[in-house]
Amino acid sequence: MPLLTTEMNIASALKKVNLIPEFTYPGNKEVSLGNTLTPSDTAEQPTINFVPPEQSASYTLVMTDPDAPSATDHKFGPWRHWISVNVSGNDPSNLSQHHTPYIGPGPGPDTGVHRYLFLLFKQAQPAQTFAPMAHEEKPDRRNFQLKQFVTDNQLELVAANFFLCTAP
Secondary structure: OOOOOHHHHHHHHHHHOOOOOEEEEOOOEEOOOOEEOOOOOOOOOOEEEOOOOOOOOEEEEEEEEOOOOOOOOOOOOOEEEEEEEEEEOOOOOOOOOEEEOOOOOOOOOOOOOEEEEEEEEEOOOOOOOOOOOOOOOHHHHOOOOHHHHHHHOOOEEEEEEEEEEOOO
């Protein structure tokens, strides 16, 4: 009989009540509550699977790196990697409305371990309009005001997942 740790029990309990959305990168690389992935593992947008708390609702997915530019210096964090909005609870794998297009992790050399967070929010309205944000240049994605974004758009956090990544 395998030894069950507290971490395994917590992860199992969170998954059981659908608080952990599943993200899978090409090559079947899964995000699993703090596992380590490489920049090459995560270069392309992952697929997502989650059980929506309400199928009739819509959801917003946010991916950030709070450790930009480094694990000890967060002056550019959180860095906005990806925002997908109006994800239908009836088809949660369809991420067709990209508010901020996906950019994979790119931790710099000697910047330590970076945490990459996936936050899933329930929207107040099914087909919500979000104010545009510049995202073409790297400085546009720095210092993302996540709390303000959540407040402005009346979002409710319903699930989360994360992975760790360092420079090659």
